[in-house]
Amino acid sequence: MNWIKIDEAAKITGITKRAIRYYEEIGLIQPPERSDGQVRLYTDEDIKQLKRVVDAKEVLGFSLQELQHFLSIKERVLEHKDQYESTKDTTIQQSELEEIADGLKEQEKMLQQKMEKMKSFQEELKDLIQKVDSLLNV
Template identity: 55%
Template sequence: MNWYKIDDVAKITGLTKRTLRYYEEIGLIPPPERSDGKIRLYTDEDIEQIRRVLIAKEVLGFSLQELQQFLHLKKMIEQNHTEYGSFGPEELLEIKKHLSGQIHMLHAKIERMQKFTQELTELQQKIKVQLNQFAKEDE
């Protein structure tokens, strides 16, 4: 197993040490192991978790609060699965409703991204036409 100090993880992920500590503090990443000298020691799995958080934040546009809610729901669902029946139908319906809301939000973001991609493609096409006109003038 590979162990990484916080400086190494900061370089690998592009985050600051302060951000890594903050993500740990608010529960976005689990607290890493500690050395005898109390130095944080991260594993490859920890780095993968950090990358998943970054993807959700940067690519999907999740806020830190939305990520916290998602991780909390995921933990609750996994806990319910391991301890079958720890949630009643009302609680499960509430969780399902919340997940439906997040799915709807993601679909809306995807739709906005597709529209923006279409606009960029149209602009790119206009530039291509203009470049072709310049090329014809030079002939």
């Protein structure tokens, strides 16, 4: 295994060591392994997870709270799916599942809207760039 310490983890993910510890503190990421001396040791998998959290926060503009919420939903769905595939009790909480489905669809709709507005903003940007370029090519 390829263990790295927090400083390198910070450099790879582009956030600070403080932020990483903070994310762990609020339960946004899994606490990594520790050395005997209590030093945090991250695996590639840990880094992947962290990167995805950072992306979701920066790109989607999710608050850390919203992220926690989403991650817990995802976990519950996947757990439930496992139960289903191992043909145990499939009918655990129909109502809860419906709620989750609604929430997810709502999220997707909002994401769609966001992307459309981003597109129009991008057009505006391109417009501006063109104007500046035309001013430069005189």
